[in-house]
Amino acid sequence: MAGRNGRTVRDLRRGNRTAVLQRLYFDGPLSRFELGPATGLSSGSVSNVVADLIADGLVEEAGSVDSDGGRPRILLRVAPGSGHMIGVDVGETRVRIGLFDLTLTELARAERPLAQQRYEVEGIVGHVRDGITEVLAGAGVGPERLLGVGIGVPGIVERMPRLGAVVHGQTIGWDAVPLEQRLRDGSQLPDSVPYFIDNGARTLGQAEMWFGGGRGARNAIVVLFGSGVGACLVTPEVEHGRAVEWGHLTVRVRGRRCRCGALGCLEAYAGAESLLARWGEEGGTLPEGADEETALAALLAGAYPPEGGAADPVALAVLEETAEYLGAGLSDLINLFQPERILIGGWAGLRLGARLLPSVRRHAAAYALRHPAGRVTIDVGRLGPEAVTVGAAILPLADFFARGGRRAGPAAEGPAPAWHTNLAQRVAH
Template sequence: MVQRSVQTVRDLRRSSRSTLLRRLYFEGRTSRQQLGHATGLSAATVSNVVGELMADGLVEEAGSVDSAGGRPRILLQVKPGIGHLVGVDVGETQVRVGLYDLALTELAACDQPLSDHGHDVGHVVRLILAGLAEVIAAAGVEERSVLGVGIGVPGIVEQAGPAGDGRCVLVHGPTVGWDAVPLGRLLRAGTDLPLHIDNGAKTLGQAEMWFGAGRGASHAVIALFGSGVGACVIANGTPYRGATSSAGEWGHTKVHVGGRLCRCGARGCLEAYVGAEALVERWRADGPGAATSADEKAGLAALLAAAERGDDPVADALLCETAEYLGASIADLINLFNPERIVIGGWAGLLLGPRLLPAIQQSATTHAFGFPRAQTSIELGLLGPDAVTLGAATLPLARFLDSGGVPAEREGSVPSPR
């Protein structure tokens, strides 16, 4: 039997609040008349809802503009400083925590190396909570002003219980040894701030789509190229999640059956060939890279420098092969999803991108169908190497906008937006 959706007056009012708040947030200063034209809401609805938003302290007047033959039109904007957002990137080598204002200007940040503890769950939880306290203190803001904490994690994020109960969020991360880790419940013991948990590549995807290289596209793939490899597939402007939210594990598609062992336990994964960890490991094993620093980022920078000097044929061959593999795998994305745009981000993608992008584009052209390839641009991300942290902060921002500015309950976490 088909279930009918019944909207109450409260649902409609919340929807109107969300529509107007989103428009004001993303478009900036706008008049009531422009809001009506842009959203299709009636003048009465716009007037009533804007009045509510102003009474709640979310929206304020911001000057005026002349109108044709009438009174000047008052401009409106989302009120600056009404709240703060926290983003957390649980990366491969560190936990990064950033605190932002509502315009996503970074006010404070801290980087905490995972050190010898690796991804031990208790250790990661302690680092997140310590980082949260540190950035709130460093920015000099009150905890009650924080609208929520977004957390980007490696692996698959499962909502294993009722929507809205973050204590039922489970994280499955084979590459870091996490199996159904109740991260929300563990963090809840140390904070009552609303928690929003999602895959790191998906947080990067949302940030690039809202503020970066994906802006304006309805169909795109945002690729995360760091220690590992992931992707966020955007269809009709919305992240595609699949049946159990595991869509986008691009790094574990196979490029060589029976090939190199991947961190996930399988063989021949894309990540085992082009992930930063794999590249540095291969360089150390096959060439002069054996003498490089054990630090992964320093190792990849040294690999790139050796290739650019032209005195290390192993480094040059590795990067040429990386571009070929990435281009061929991007061709698979083009043939499968027919995106308008493919964006390469992540710290390793942005480090190697200026050198590899032309070769990646050429490889994609060689391996993809000609017609969809001609409609797809392949470009680098615009938000920098810490875009996962910024993207994580968009999770509570999305909840704030979706709710029309209604505060989240401090009991339990809010699920990542779908």
């Protein structure tokens, strides 16, 4: 039965379970007494929800604390072993797969290096499948215990009927790749295990907002700076974040050609791939056969040698130019969205952040409007190079919480509802 606001009793119960689970997850352990004010639920509702969650194995006791003049209060927490998630980062240099328990403790990890610029679909699919098998076997976790598999990928992700997640990765040569369908074909995972595929910038943003430098912010932007650049926008209207193709804003008319084929994109000046290319074009010496991470480390060593060494002026000039382009690109985000915080992550962002951050801040302030520029902080992300993997694992976890701690069921089989059949017939005529 639905109330005046359209919510059913089932909706209310699910919402109450979600509220209790989230408070225990982020602020626990907590007592039943503390959960009331924290969730806005009555003591009776808290008791009923907690009893259900304990019966389902999702919540467990975690000791007790003394109360004022009464019996000790039992503390409650989310049970770590009551669910498992897999997070996958399809990055520029490797595919990283992690298995996590419900409290996002990593139980096992697998990595598959990628040859430079080798994004063959079947190769990536094979790496993900093999990595899932490896981490499950390594931790002794059965696939039926998974809440889902989250995957962060480069490009735009579209969800299509029957095909699931389809990836449009123009910079890596993926044109409408039905990645979810490819992963399901021949997979060892049960059909009931859902896939959550999204842009890697969004999974990075999810991690930083839940556990990193974005906690407590209402408006934030998390930047993914790797071979290319991307960003995740989080606002009250888009509370779970939305990936934006920031790297393909035009920063220089008729400028350098970007990996996407257009001219003058930010990514053509600020991504690690273009940064290293510009260093080589200006006379820098790239380590022969080195991957991007090794080459970037060599660039930094040249620009900032050990004490007493002579700095490479070409490397310094390229890095300063990159900082200016990044600052100018951030100014666009500041003017458009007026965030409270901007966090820079990704493997290249983490490597360069300590050196370039003061210059990036200065250029961002110079190019942005004064009022929004004066209200924003720009910092390096706090979660390290595994943040995209962790954020990918959060995708099924967030869905699990939104369901009130209920697992996603398989797609319903059988005939379509009568209203659907009638509507189709009316459209046909």
